[in-house]
Amino acid sequence: MATDPLRLDEEEYRVVYENGYKTWSALMEEASDDPGLPPASLQVEHLFPEHPYFPVGLELDDSGLLTASSTWVPGTGSCDLSSFEQPFQILPYVATPTRLFMSTKAPVPPSAWFQQYDNHLTVLVLAWAYALSARWADIIPQASPLEYTDSQAEWVASQSYDKRTRPRINTSTSATPEEPIWGRDLRQFDRLLTLSCNAHGVKSILGSIFYEPGILCNASGPWLQGTLAVLQSRKAGDLDILARMFSLRSPHLSFLWLGAIIAGLHRGFLKSLGGLLGLNRIDLHEAAWTGTVLSFVQNPVPQQQERATSISRQDEFTLAFLTQGISRYGFPPIYPYPPPGSTTIDDLDLDVRLHTACPGGHGLKFSKITWIRPRPTSSSMTTVIPVDYTQLDPDRDISEISTRNIFMWMREMDGFPINEREIYQHEWFGDDDSDDDERNRPEGDVGSSMGCNLAVTVGGWVSGVMVARCNSL
Incomplete structure (x- = not known):
């Protein structure tokens, strides 16, 4: 199984x-x-x-x-x-x-x-x-400005009190007010x-x-x-x-x-x-x-080793937020917990991939x-x-809510990499029985696919070119 x-x-x-x-x-x-x-x-x-x-x-x-x-x-x-x-x-x-x-x-x-x-x-x-x-x-x-009013409740001195007990005025305290604890x-x-x-x-x-x-x-x-x-x-x-x-x-x-x-x-x-x-x-x-x-x-996201072939999804998603590459990454995920697993370097968004090996990390x-x-x-x-x-x-496991949210925060725009097929098809993300969708998905398990169409649209990366991953679902 x-x-x-x-x-x-x-x-x-x-x-x-x-x-x-x-x-x-x-x-x-x-x-x-x-x-x-x-x-x-x-x-x-x-x-x-x-x-x-x-x-x-x-x-x-x-x-x-x-x-x-x-x-x-x-x-x-x-x-x-x-x-x-x-x-x-x-x-x-x-x-x-x-x-x-x-x-x-x-x-x-x-x-x-x-x-x-x-x-x-x-x-x-x-x-x-x-x-x-x-x-x-x-x-x-x-x-x-502050307003003082007696319209809600009147404060009046009453003459009916227990005559055996006379009100006292404490005269032992200093007449000089103390400074607040943070001074002036x-x-x-x-x-x-x-x-x-x-x-x-x-x-x-x-x-x-x-x-x-x-x-x-x-x-x-x-x-x-x-x-x-x-x-x-x-x-x-x-x-x-x-x-x-x-x-x-x-x-x-x-x-x-x-x-x-x-x-x-x-x-x-x-x-x-x-x-x-x-x-x-x-x-x-x-x-x-x-x-x-x-x-x-x-x-913090540490500097990845030069020959690293993958990066944890936690670091990937954090870098996506720090690079602010796409509008949906402009704000942090609404739940605090990070995603499990890792993503291959070839499957990273371009903005993220450029900064995985920066000296000192991010x-x-x-x-x-x-x-x-x-x-x-x-x-x-x-x-x-x-x-x-x-x-x-x-x-009553609520892990499904935060898991679905964090993955859709990151993947909804460009799609899931091929090696995340099991996650995309997981019941937590809903069932999709469309035969057309299944036929149009590229086959494979990890890494980039050769020979697929590369969609190029006008965008904002480098000289105005945004490349959509060809090995995405």
């Missing part, structure tokens, strides 16, 4: 599931022993130093968008591959004021962060809402303000903790099933433990995940396999600015961001862990 080129066999599926389960189970056990978040992980005064921030005077366009163009360098190798631009847009405003309702009912169970009946959460939300809104009004000229320099405050305005970017880096580098797209299903079995367990339902697990997984995102859990946003991630996988959740801007790995296209590196204004301006655990197999279900 021929080996399936994409689907894992039963034993492989179980092994990947177990690895996902054990990875997260180990985090849960460590978090259970010490559920408190280390204070250092919540210090934000020096976090994300490379994150850009809104310049004072930046204006929204007519549609309410803030638009920028980011520049990326595709590696340090000595070749002629030039930098490229990526658009960056966020919608940083709301059309109506946000109403806050205060209640004695806590939004989360009593925990290590908030004890029952305290009001820390209310104070923090109101204080940060004021600080961020005030700074926003300073930066954006079109922003509405507001740039760090502005970085956090800019981050908070990018809702898609925040969701992207939050979801990065479920991405496991090294897992291929056709194995992402069992890995995430094992992950979900742990995250939906009773012990992980303790929010102290859950927050600590996420902190251990990605320490630099601890403060964001703490806020997300308090706000209940973790439920959207943990309710299903789709929540862990994410749909179109890749934000390479926030990934670069926060030092977060969330897609295989961030991995890699994605952020260079700068230019804000576009309406007016022109300058600008290793060995412990034996029992595995819960309740989530193990090959019939």
Whole structure:
């Protein structure tokens, strides 16, 4: 029986599931022993130093968008591959004021962060809402200034109080206000303000903790099933433990995940396999600015040996994105996991083939961001862990989704090479019983085919010639 080129066999599926389960189970056990978040992980005064921030005077366009163009360098190798631009847009405003309702009912169970009946959460939300809104009004000229009104609720001093208890005024504190933790320099405050305005970017880096580098797209299903079995367990339902697990997984995102859990946003991630996988959740801007790995296209592509006859599909697809040769490669794949297998050098797109052997290799590196204004301006655990197999279900394998997407992202334009016939005809890509299609497909198994017609069209490679591979399906 021929080996399936994409689907894992039963034993492989179980092994990947177990690895996902054990990875997260180990985090849960460590978090259970010490559920408190280390204070250092919540210090934000020096976090994300490379994150850009809104310049004072930046204006929204007519549609309410803030638009920028980011520049990326595709590696340090000595070749002629030039930098490229990526658009960056966020919608940083709301059309109506946000109403806050205060209640004695806590939004989360009593925990290590908030004890029952305290009001820390209310104070923090109101204080940060004021600080961020005030700074926003300073930066954006079109922003509405802060307004103070009693139209929603009147605050009046009441004379009916327990006369046995007199209100006290604490006079022990200094009348001199303390400086903020970042001093007089507001740039760090502005970085956090800019981050908070990018809702898609925040969701992207939050979801990065479920991405496991090294897992291929056709194995992402069992890995995430094992992950979900742990995250939906009773012990992980303790929010102290859950927050600590996420902190251990990605320490630099601890403060964001703490806020997300308090706000209940973790439920959207943990309710299903789709929540862990994410749909179109890749934000390479926030990934670069926060030092977060969330897609295989961030991995460097090493220089290939001079006599190499093939290249891994992961490196091939990454180079396709870095070379920006075809419009569909202008944006990264919507799922983070790389494809399995390799492609022969002769079957590579010309733009990719030219850069496989560049000295120093290639890699994605952020260079700068230019804000576009309406007016022109300058600008290793060995412990034996029992595995819960309740989530193990090959019939619900979502690997098919990410696998089909990544291959169609790369192959839909020029077609599949001949040696990928088994992948093209795989049931994950749908059945095609057309006799005409079958007769028109060239025969062979690897390499280029001799004697086939070469389609030449006007294009944009070198002297305006784009060559379509003759050994494509």
